[in-house]
Amino acid sequence: MLALESFSVVLGLLTTGLALGWESFYCRRLLKPLRWRIAVTGSRGKSTLVRLLVAALREAGYAVAAKTTGSEPLLHHVDGQEExxxxxxxxxxxxxxxxLRLAGKEKAEVLVVELMSLHPENLFVESVRLLQPYLLLVTNVREDHLEQMGESPDQIARSLAAAIPPGGKVLLPEEEFYPVFEEVAQRRRAEIIKVERRWPAQFKRLPPDNLPPGVFPAQLRLLSALLEEMDIAEKIDQDFFRSYRPDPGAPRMFRFRYGPARASWTALNIFAANDPFSTRELLDRLKQELDFPRASLLGLLNLRADRGDRTWQWLKAIREGMFPEFKKIYVIGEGARAFSSKLKRHLAIRVIAVTQKKAPLIMEKVLEANPRGGYLVGLGNIGGLGKEVVNWWSEQARQGE
Structure with a gap:
């Protein structure tokens, strides 16, 4: 019996190896026609950076195909359509x-791919074995996906370093540099380019404190550095933003009225920031740019069953007073009741479980509990109920136009 089990394991490993070898060979055939292959990895902001790259490179005259996996997985056609x-x-x-097939079929010159893998072994296969990018951009290193990538910034950086392509170039903000990036790059004969904090000259008419919602200065610094590597920096200025299309889950504000008294509501979608640290950073930025009320905010925190590590992060963040501007946080999704029970003694913020499973019922309970209206902020996760809630907000805002 033991011999049979051992044989089965060996056979499985051999089959997997042969399959990956064939896929790698097949992908190499599709790679050849492309002038540039660009990959984007990191903890946060990958989809937005890919979309910025696509807009800028098209402005420079390239035929560009892309893939993003932000709030929903999309293929970006050369003509601008998204599938x-x-x-x-x-x-x-x-x-x-x-x-790769899309790029070949549509004769793209550039392919930009958001790497989606979390486990370093899978990230290595996705980047090094299949895509083989010339350029890899690393957005940042944040404490998220702890179960798959590690519990400390150093461990997460090591996981992300698995994507470094042999002989390629790696661009990352200088403040996001970790020694492990250099260590892996040396082994693979790749070059690390630390992008300085200075504001890019081609965007001098676009101040870093006046960017579109969800776009951060580090992303434009990375974009500028990539354009310099491609020797096309002089062809692009901030006018490329005219063709920039944000991710469907990007920060967005909705205004509508609800109930017999037609109470005024403002809902802000920042579900896609996901972890509390990125949410705090984005919220601080938006509070400077948008018309935030002086009164306390209401939060709607969406939990996911497959993101237990993120649920723990939110529990810890609320306990430690990371979001003092909220007077109430309503919790939806898997484990909402258990989450709120852990914070019963938290006197600064009332944490309230909402057990309904449909967006209209969730919003009915939240809005009717606050008949005077208010400012509601979507937190946690865009997946599942988060997307349904945003669609409900959008429909309410559309009906009020």
């Missing part, structure tokens, strides 16, 4: 093949 990737079950590494 949802149909998944049967869990996400697959082989979605890279779909992007």
């Amino acid at each position: 949802r990737i149909r998944r049967r079950g869990t996400p697959s590494l082989l979605e890279v093949k779909q992007a």
Whole structure:
């Protein structure tokens, strides 16, 4: 019996190895026609950076195809259309093949791919074995996906370093540099380029404190550095923003009225910031740019069953007073009741579980509990109920136009 089990394991490993070898060979054939292959990894802001790159490179005259996996997985056609990737079950590494096939079919000159893998072994296969990018951009290193990537910034940086392509170039903000990036780059004969904090000259008419919602200065610094590497920096200025299309889950504000008294509501979608640290950073930025009320905010925190580490992060953040501007946080999704029970003694913020499973019922309970209206901020996760709630907000705002 033991011998049979050992044989089965060996056979499985051999089959997997042969399959990956074939996929790698197949992808190499699709890679050849492309002038530039660009990959984007990091903890936060990957989809936004890919979309910025696509807009800028098209402005420079390139035929660009792309793949993003932000609030929803999308293929970006050369003509600007976006097509949802149909998944049967869990996400697959082989979605890279779909992007490569699209690029080949539409004769793209540049392919930009948001790497979606979390486990370093999968990230290595996705980047090094399948896509083989010339340029890898690292947005940042944040404490998220702790179960897959590690519990400390150093461990997370090591996981992200798995994507470094042999002989390629790696661009990252200088404040996000960790020694492990240099260590892995040396082994793979890659070059690390630390992008300085100075504001890019080609964007001098666009101050860093006046960017579109969800766009951060570090992303434009990375974009500028990439354009310099491609020797096309002089062709691009901030006018490329005219063709920039934000992710469907990007920060957005909705205004509507609700109830017999037609109470005034403002809802702000920042679900896609996900972890509390990125949410805090984005909220601080938006409070400077948007018309935030002086009164306390209401939060709507969406939990996901497959993101237990993120749920723990939010629990810790609320306990430690990371979001003092909120007077109430309503919790929805898997484990909402258990989450709120852990914070019963938290006197600064009332944490209230909402157990309804449909967006209209959730919003009915939240809004009717606050008949005078208010300012509601979506937190936690855009997936599942988060997206349904945003769609409900959008529909209410549309009806009020």
